[in-house]
Amino acid sequence: MAKKVKTDRREFVKYSTLGTLSLVLGGGILGSPYLNASENKLRPPGAVSEENFLALCIKCGQCLQVCPYHSIVLNNMGHGYGEGTPFIDANVRACYACNAVPCVLACPSGALDHQTEKAEDIKMGIAVLEFADTCLGITQTPVPEGYDHKMLAFTSSVRNETPEEVALVKKFMGREGSECSLCADMCPIPNPLGAIAMVPDAKGGKRPEIYDGCIGCGVCQDVCPTSTPSIVIKPRMTYAEYYDKTDEGIS
Secondary structure (H helix, E strand, C coil), X not given: CHHHHHHHHHHHHHHHHHHHHHHHHHHHHHHHHHHHHHHCCECCCCECCHHHHHHHCCCCCHHHHHCCCCCEEECCHHHXXXXXXXXXXXXXXXXXXXXXXXXXXXXXXXXXXXXXXCHHHCCCEEEEECCHHHCHHHHCCCCCCCCCHXXXXXXXXCCCCCHHHHHHHHHHCCCCCCCCCHHHHCCCCCCHHHCEEEEECCCCCEEEEEXXXXXXXXXXXXXXXXXXXXXXXXXXXXXXXXXXXXXXXXX
16 A cells, blocks of 8 residues: 555656646747747847847857947846847946947857947937936936946946046046936937937926937936936837837827
8 A cells, every 4th residue: 555655656746747847848938939028138239130139149258258348248047038148238337339339240140230330320229218207307406426336336346447448437427416417428329419418398407308319228227327217228129119109199
């Protein structure tokens, strides 16, 4: 009798384990397209469509190694799907749109399209004033003391600070107590007025207004001095896709 109980228990464990494993695998296979769509990472400049990017990227890290701003990181399991593929977290360090786009030149597989040859060619996403009620420009709140802590901490954490990073920090500093226009002032594309500008707001302050020259680099999100950035990037979205829908009242 004891032998039968042990055997039954073994059979139960065997089949319940197989069943659980099949559910996990099946869920991974069937659920992965939905997971991919929902995560929508901010990829480096020149990234082809997400499906093709994941197929083409060989996870070599060449784009990361040549980035002078240390903007690109490699995905790990803690960041969801696409382990080992490069992405940018604009809350930590945005892409500062190097004019020569070295990350694209370094990509050997075609995951980053070599037709992206200069900053204006970059199409990573679109900036959106997501939390207008916290925007310092709109609320007419001066740039607070210690606003530069995040950038200084990040720059000091990298092993080899580059001349580009030194220039970036220099441009960013010295704004405490002044009217906030960091998102517009720090925009890296050659003609920033084609991407973003501070315009009068109905409440008396100034608000960032996004134009179709925005390349979605994430700098506005990176430099926003509010605890949760008032302005954020919608990855892989165009100006027309977002703002045309907004104008039509579609959220």
